[in-house]
Amino acid sequence: MSVTFNKRDPIYLQVMTHLKKQIVSGELKPGVEMPSRRQLANQLKINPNTVQRAYSEMEEQRLIFTEPNKPSRISEDPNVLNQLKKEWLNQAITRFVSAIDPIDMDLEDLMPMIEQELANRKKAQK
Amino acid sequence: MSVTFNKRDPIYLQVMTHLKKQIVSGELKPGVEMPSRRQLANQLKINPNTVQRAYSEMEEQRLIFTEPNKPSRISEDPNVLNQLKKEWLNQAITRFVSAIDPIDMDLEDLMPMIEQELANRKKAQK
């Protein structure tokens, strides 16, 4: 796992977003163990407290759960996971439409640009 | 002009985004006078310095220009304006694709949701 942080947003939020993305994509499956706070902090070159903040907020959102003295794990509750995907998708669309709205272009003309960008991503992935 | 600010992002950035949006949409036409720093600040219930910061950054980006002791005005340079639209569109698509990428859905299935959201916006606009 590697993340490139921007300077604007708080690190703990970027970590959360990164993890949520992995949950949505299925990279992080329900029930799977998360890296420990200290491990992840070491890996990302950040402070363990910052990871802790990300984790504890995700725990509040029921996305992960922690049994005493054991590594945190991804939630297995289908409701929670579906809700996450739902909100993730919803936010993506809302933001996109909000950005696209002031532009004088039809949706049909945007499609090819989106497909182009999707293709670029797959290319860069390998 | 009215804006609803979120608490996370700096106000001056939100003001910039708001103004850029208006430029992109054509609400703010080239050469038109901007509201004065104090006026806009008063209207948005924020500090004049915050507006000043937004304005001066937009001036650096050549989106507005200011003759001494006169209200700032929207740029009339077609290159600058086209560049803005280009970047705006580009960013919208990049962000959207980045958000949509981890989701296991085809573009065809997303289209109706986008159109739905677009319709909602027009409805709420009036």
Next chain:
DNA sequence: CCTAGTGTATTACCTGCTTAGTACACATGG
């Protein structure tokens, strides 16, 4: 002339984020 309105500049304050340093309870493996 002088008041009110421009833009501009400087300074100080304040909040939030990050880091660091400890400390504690508990479980596990050697």
Next chain:
DNA sequence: CCATGTGTACTAAGCAGGTAATACACTAGG
């Protein structure tokens, strides 16, 4: 039994960025 690794909690410090208060130079209009 003990060393190590979990999660958790608390405090302190510092840093950076955003915001606010104030003052200044200039212009236009009454």
